[in-house]
Amino acid sequence: MSEYIRHDPSGRSAGRVEKNYFTFAEPPNEMILDSGRRLGPITIAYETLGTLNADKSNVILVFHALTGDSHVAGTYSDNDDKPGWWDNMVGPGKGIDTDKYFVICSNVLGGCMGSTGPASIDPAAGKPYGLNFPMVTIADMVRAQKALMDQLGIERILAMTGGSMGGMQVLQWCVQYPKMVLSAIPLATTTRHSALAIAFNEVARQAIIADPNWNNGNYYENDKPNLGLSVARMIGHITYLSDEAMRSKFGRRLQTGENFSFNFEGEFQVESYLRHQGAKFVERFDANSFLYVTKAADYFDLTRQNEQASAADAFSNAAARFMVISFTSDWLYPTYQSRDMVKAMKKNGLDVSFCEIEAQWGHDAFLLPNQRLSTLISGFIDSVYERL
Amino acid sequence: MSEYIRHDPSGRSAGRVEKNYFTFAEPPNEMILDSGRRLGPITIAYETLGTLNADKSNVILVFHALTGDSHVAGTYSDNDDKPGWWDNMVGPGKGIDTDKYFVICSNVLGGCMGSTGPASIDPAAGKPYGLNFPMVTIADMVRAQKALMDQLGIERILAMTGGSMGGMQVLQWCVQYPKMVLSAIPLATTTRHSALAIAFNEVARQAIIADPNWNNGNYYENDKPNLGLSVARMIGHITYLSDEAMRSKFGRRLQTGENFSFNFEGEFQVESYLRHQGAKFVERFDANSFLYVTKAADYFDLTRQNEQASAADAFSNAAARFMVISFTSDWLYPTYQSRDMVKAMKKNGLDVSFCEIEAQWGHDAFLLPNQRLSTLISGFIDSVYERL
Numbered sequence: 021m022s023e024y025i026r027h028d029p030s031g032r033s034a035g036r037v038e039k040n041y042f043t044f045a046e047p048p049n050e051m052i053l054d055s056g057r058r059l060g061p062i063t064i065a066y067e068t069l070g071t072l073n074a075d076k077s078n079v080i081l082v083f084h085a086l087t088g089d090s091h092v093a094g095t096y097s098d099n100d101d102k103p104g105w106w107d108n109m110v111g112p113g114k115g116i117d118t119d120k121y122f123v124i125c126s127n128v129l130g131g132c133m134g135s136t137g138p139a140s141i142d143p144a145a146g147k148p149y150g151l152n153f154p155m156v157t158i159a160d161m162v163r164a165q166k167a168l169m170d171q172l173g174i175e176r177i178l179a180m181t182g183g184s185m186g187g188m189q190v191l192q193w194c195v196q197y198p199k200m201v202l203s204a205i206p207l208a209t210t211t212r213h214s215a216l217a218i219a220f221n222e223v224a225r226q227a228i229i230a231d232p233n234w235n236n237g238n239y240y241e242n243d244k245p246n247l248g249l250s251v252a253r254m255i256g257h258i259t260y261l262s263d264e265a266m267r268s269k270f271g272r273r274l275q276t277g278e279n280f281s282f283n284f285e286g287e288f289q290v291e292s293y294l295r296h297q298g299a300k301f302v303e304r305f306d307a308n309s310f311l312y313v314t315k316a317a318d319y320f321d322l323t324r325q326n327e328q329a330s331a332a333d334a335f336s337n338a339a340a341r342f343m344v345i346s347f348t349s350d351w352l353y354p355t356y357q358s359r360d361m362v363k364a365m366k367k368n369g370l371d372v373s374f375c376e377i378e379a380q381w382g383h384d385a386f387l388l389p390n391q392r393l394s395t396l397i398s399g400f401i402d403s404v405y406e407r408l
Numbered sequence: 409m410s411e412y413i414r415h416d417p418s419g420r421s422a423g424r425v426e427k428n429y430f431t432f433a434e435p436p437n438e439m440i441l442d443s444g445r446r447l448g449p450i451t452i453a454y455e456t457l458g459t460l461n462a463d464k465s466n467v468i469l470v471f472h473a474l475t476g477d478s479h480v481a482g483t484y485s486d487n488d489d490k491p492g493w494w495d496n497m498v499g500p501g502k503g504i505d506t507d508k509y510f511v512i513c514s515n516v517l518g519g520c521m522g523s524t525g526p527a528s529i530d531p532a533a534g535k536p537y538g539l540n541f542p543m544v545t546i547a548d549m550v551r552a553q554k555a556l557m558d559q560l561g562i563e564r565i566l567a568m569t570g571g572s573m574g575g576m577q578v579l580q581w582c583v584q585y586p587k588m589v590l591s592a593i594p595l596a597t598t599t600r601h602s603a604l605a606i607a608f609n610e611v612a613r614q615a616i617i618a619d620p621n622w623n624n625g626n627y628y629e630n631d632k633p634n635l636g637l638s639v640a641r642m643i644g645h646i647t648y649l650s651d652e653a654m655r656s657k658f659g660r661r662l663q664t665g666e667n668f669s670f671n672f673e674g675e676f677q678v679e680s681y682l683r684h685q686g687a688k689f690v691e692r693f694d695a696n697s698f699l700y701v702t703k704a705a706d707y708f709d710l711t712r713q714n715e716q717a718s719a720a721d722a723f724s725n726a727a728a729r730f731m732v733i734s735f736t737s738d739w740l741y742p743t744y745q746s747r748d749m750v751k752a753m754k755k756n757g758l759d760v761s762f763c764e765i766e767a768q769w770g771h772d773a774f775l776l777p778n779q780r781l782s783t784l785i786s787g788f789i790d791s792v793y794e795r796l
Binding site for chain 2: 270
């Protein structure tokens, strides 16, 4: 269980951070999306840690996963006891060392943590977009991030990393803006979302859509589809763990005592855990955003980029140095998918190293404190930086 | 895909079958359940195939899985094109040969296919039990089946088999009525339901409970919780397949054409498949029954039988010859769980053989036509019969 407690390997906090906002694509200069639809204005929420050096050569982009946000590390105030989602990795002296590097993390387009998404006000209608929000893809998310880089005057990115849907953004950047990316660390991710991963997302979406409060996406002035969103989150949490993780974390232990209660109140610890995760999630996440970001992940398929026929073709114009990392017990994006990715990179003569980390915690492993992961990431980034 | 089409290896149908009903435990002689509550009268729906021989030595019990029923093989009428759920295994000349053996399959207690369950009329209230139905366990299901055997005058069972929750009933019989069972073939099952399996069941239950039509189980005179039940079934279907099965069956293929539709209509084939399975299921299954039978599976833990401390202890009074079968791609009840079961049996000096069948279809593999499985089962049963 201790691996589930966030800790700070360096003992030093990333300190106070602020959420910033960048707005662009004001009409009539809206962004043209993969779907062909136009969207604007677009606001992207982002946070930075560390100091940008004079020649802007120390930039690291971190991308969050499905339901994450821009708050990657540090705290918003001195008495804030809930640091960012990757505080164990990002900070002074940590795997991604904010004493040396300038870290940027933005909330994805379509999200609900400050960036424009379905819960944002549609200026044309004067009310939240709801399902009028256009579908976005990972490539669209990356376009918005590129606009932010332009605004910050950043032309080259030393390294980028992220797990799961964050890793998809890493890969997308490397094929979409290949000249900008010096190195990339895709974690626990895939070049194309599998049928199994789509299946889980679809069932989660159906749980939301089945909630009458969802009301075809028009719920912002009424009761929210919290029950459906909670079930969706519970499905997600099963996929983030593994059989082995569940066995060691919960087994068949009961919430209270030795005896079955013979009712539907959720007597097993694993039931209580999932219910708790569901209930917590609805307080922070927008149901429509969940629909949009899961679809973005489902659409992700590098082999369809620029009408390429294979992942190898998709990487043909990539130029970054890669370190690909997978985790043994991850059954959402299993290691074979990372191996396929590595093969495709190698076919293009790219400089790529691959590591499968032994971890029992399933897909979630990339988020958890792991000395090996920290060491691999810091060593890789330092070596890229030293070669500059 | 052809493996998904039911076929009849012997080319001969099991012919016409009839559903029979046996009612017992009339008040004041109700059955006392594991929970301590009393239930009666109890009706058990069952079907038989083949002919019971003079000394009643050719009886085979087949147990259905979670949402199955007593209709194991054959058809209800001459123009019925939907044979029973295991028609590829049970019939003349098939793995379970109805030319030689007398096969009995009953619907579980708590089910909704003719046996007493939450949708049955509570005689005390004059309306369906709903949540007033007492919780039942696998042991309770087996008690009801034992009553049926008593009624039929059957004292010894040549062989019993079933997959998944059907396999749990096999194991339960062997420790609860050890002297009655000559041989047993648990398929794709476990001695204790894992945290992962409980987690999937719990999320499926929460999908039903979240549906306002569920109404705390009181929906029999109103609209049914079909949306919730449909999501529950979709979750189930993911667990019945495997990553590999989904890849080969669906991959990332779209329902129509090459291009994404950029909406939430379910454009991937895997989405359409799951929605179809969900929609079909609500026509035949009762939502409250789903809650009860999933709980029965979750409660299943042979190591808790008779206050035993381990599976090995639980099998200490078993006497059957066992053939345990698992499937390589089954991640709901993975092979390691069958191996643990076999170890526990061997510790008690039981005659047990074990076979892991290479199959890409996941947990569902036990239901699908498989020549190897048919041959193993027929060979095992024949050898037990010949030794009589």
